[in-house]
Structures are given as C-alpha cells and as structure tokens.
Amino acid sequence: MKVTVVSRSGKEVIKGGIDLGDSATVADLQEAIHRRTRKFYPSRQRLTLPIQPGSKERPVVLNFKKSLKDYCDGNLDYLTVVFKDLGSQVSYRTLFFWEYLGPLVLYPIFYYFPVYQYFGYKGERIIHPVQTYALYYWCFHYFKRILETFFVHRFSHATSPLSNVFRNCAYYWSFGSYIAYCVNHPLYTPVSYHQMKIGFGFGLLCQISNFYCHILLRNLRKPDGNGGYQIPRGFLFNIVTCANYTTEIYQLLGFNIATQTVAGYSFLAVATIIMTNWALAKHRRLKKIFDGKDGRPKYPRRWVILPPFL
C-alpha cells in the first residue's frame, strides 16, 4: 500500500509517499519515515489519522503495534497519515534520574558542608537530631525513587520531550535546595520531639505503602513494554484510583510535620496541585476506557486521589 505522510498544515512531509507491504505495521511505517528523514526517529513521530476540518474530535493516534490495515477505511491501497514532530525525546528513565539526582545530591551539601558562612552566618553550627533524621529521610526518599525508576516502574510512553528535562529539573532542584537551606540552617528551630516522631513515623509508613503501590502498578503491565491501562486493584487501590500519589503526598506531609518549614509546605502544596491534575486525568481516562460496554468491566466508584476531599 502507498502511505502519504503530510504535516498538520497539509504539506507533504515525505515526497512521493512511502510504499509498504499490505501487512505492514505502524512500527514499519515509523521505521521507513526515520530512514527517509534521518532526523525523526520513531519516538519523535506522532502519527494520526486526518480529521475533517472543523471537526471537534480528537484525532486517532496510530499505535505502533497495530497493522496499517486497521486504520484504512475500506481502501487497502492508500492511507494518509498526519505527522507531527514531538521534538527531541529522552527516555523517561533518563528524565526521572536527572530530576531525582538533584535533591539527592544537593540536600546533603547543605548538611555536611559549611555553606552558611557564605550567607553571612559565621561560627559553629549546632546540628539538631531532627536535622539528621530529615537528611536520612529525604535522601532515602530520592534514592528509593531512583531505584524505582530503574527497577520497578513500567512506563506507558517510552519517552518524554527533552525540554521537560530542564523544566522538571528546575522544579525539583530549586525546591530541594530551598528546603535543604531552610532545614539545615544554623538558626533552625526544631519542633517538639513527639511531633518529629509522629511526622517521620507516619511519613515512613507512607513511603513503604507508596512502594507497595508501585509494585502493584507494575504488575498490571506486561514486561514487554506494551504500556496500556488496567483497572488497579488491591491494597489502597480498592478505594482510591491514584493511591500512589496519595501515599506520596502523605509521606511529604509527614516530612513537613517533622521539620516544619514554609519551604517544605509550599513544596507540598505545589506537588499536591500537580499530582491532583494528573490523578484527575488518569481517573477520567480509566472511567472512559472501562465504561462497562462491549464486555469491558465498568470502572468501580472510587476516590480520585485524596479521600475524603476528592
């Protein structure tokens, strides 16, 4: 069959189109486009079926596993696909590694090295126990995240745009430094011993729960990198769609109860907003996929992210 590849403005991206066998898959098409254009490796390509101008529907994205035949409406000799360049891509593993490395490395610098003299605070620094525990807790958290990135998570998309690396690293690294600066400050005021114990204890419990949630999510997907979506089940997922985000928010809350800084709480607020947006999208997507029709199970009634609020 002959595939015509056009851009969203209608211009031909590949002159003369591409000829492929009738049983070719979308992956084959992506390979062919890559061979012809050199620059656009498959993870940069977003291929969709053309939509009628003025139509409000979202375009159908071609799945790399499927046959091109599945997207032809009747005529098996010709197919037109719309191409969009997603820009330079990095794997999610790369993205997460660099995001998490910042907090892991920058925080101990404020604890171990005499940085505060450069901010005008000379003299000895007394280190409170809570500051030491906070260091262990924080570093354990980001070390855990890096390990999960490489050994636990199974991603629905293989890659993410390169620009996200800069944006996300700025977010994690700035907040990490800011929190580290405040908690390890020579003039830091600790909370009561009980409050600290409760904070760290609760946080640790949530980190362990969070890890278990990630294991459950991992087992929903097959190891061949298929991605796809399943209804999460078991443990907290029976009552909350995004129990992994819930436990993540609560573990950060635990840290803040123990350390009590405006910096930490503002980080919590921003992170909660971001994760809530993700949770709403995921909840909506799962409800849309699992609508109870055509033999698919119906998505059960659950909290989205933060019972009893949402």
Add this chain to the structure above:
Amino acid sequence: MAGFLSLLRRIYLSLYNWTVFFGWLQVFYLAVKTLRESGHEQVYNAVERPLQFAQTAALLEIIHGLVGLVRSPISATLPQISSRLYLTWGILWSFPQTQGHVLVTSLVISWSITEIIRYSFFGMKEVLGFAPSWLLWLRYSTFLLLYPTGITSEVGLIYVALPYIKASEKYCIRMPNKWNFSFDYFYMAIVALATYVPGSPHMYIYMLGQRKKALSKSKKE
C-alpha cells in the same frame, strides 16, 4: 436575561475604564504642571494619590480576567500589574528617599500617557462599540518609545532604592522563628532587577507582534 447581563457588563466596564482614565489624566496633568512650576523633586508629592488610586484599581482587571468579564489572558496582565504595584507601593511609597528623584517624573509620564491611551481605547470600545483608528494606532505605536522610557525609569528607581532597602530591613523576616522561614526584601529587589533582563525584551517583542497583527488587521477591514 442574557441581553440584560451583557448590557450591565458594558455599563460596568465603561464606568471602570473611563474612571481610571480620568485618574491617569489627573496624574499626567499634575506631573507636567508640577514639573514646570516646582521642579521634578515635587512631582511625586503632587501625583501620589491619583497614582496610587489609578494603579491599584488595576487589580480589578485581574478579577475581570478571572471571571471572564474580559477576554485578556491573565498571564499577560499579571506580570504587568505586579511590576507596576511593586514600583508604586513597594518602592516609591515604602522608601520616601526615592520620591524626589528625576526618574519618578519620567516614570509617571510614561505610565500615564500609556494608560490614558489604553483606558480610552477600551472605554470607547465599550461605549461606542468600536475605537477610532487613530486611537488604535496610538495604542500600538506609543509603546515603541514609552516601553523603553518606562522600563528604564522602573529599573533605575529600584536601583536607586537599593541602599535604603538594605539599611531599613523593611519587610524582612528573620530567622529563627517557628516556621523556619526567612525573607529578605533586598535580595528580592535584586531578583526583581534580574527579571527585567529577559522580561523587557520579551514584552517588547510581544508588543511588536501585537502591533503587526492589530495594524494589519485594521488595514484589511
């Protein structure tokens, strides 16, 4: 009902735009009059109240954008209004030592001419349904001169205020405190100055683009 609400909106926005227009007209008039009669050191004293009124009223524009009364995206108006309020209250009102500086004159004249044109433009659109083409031209052309003069005045005044900010420790929160939070107004001012470096070319280029769009569109009509 919809027609009634739309009429109400029009009346409200007309009142708002023309009221603030008169505020800025007052600022301009008093600034020029004082400059000629008493010199630049007295300009701030003469314009203080109408300036504070007209500039602070702009906070309403954020609400207008949020509730959908106007179409402007708040992402564009928010930085503009923030910097104006910062200069008006955070620098000029808070640090009287800056009030006699000649840059205050260039600042209020740049701001007032810009705002007189802008508010009359919107005021006419709400009342008449359209704005005359000469006003459109003014709105999208005077910035070519007034942005540089205004920005230079803003940056200059923040810079002039720096030693007074540092010495007074005003608006600073020091540690230790229960919330382990510290805030230094002096370093914030430095950060504010730094944002002008990428911010000013960005705004200017954005306005150049808007100018091209607006003036070519009116030619076609």
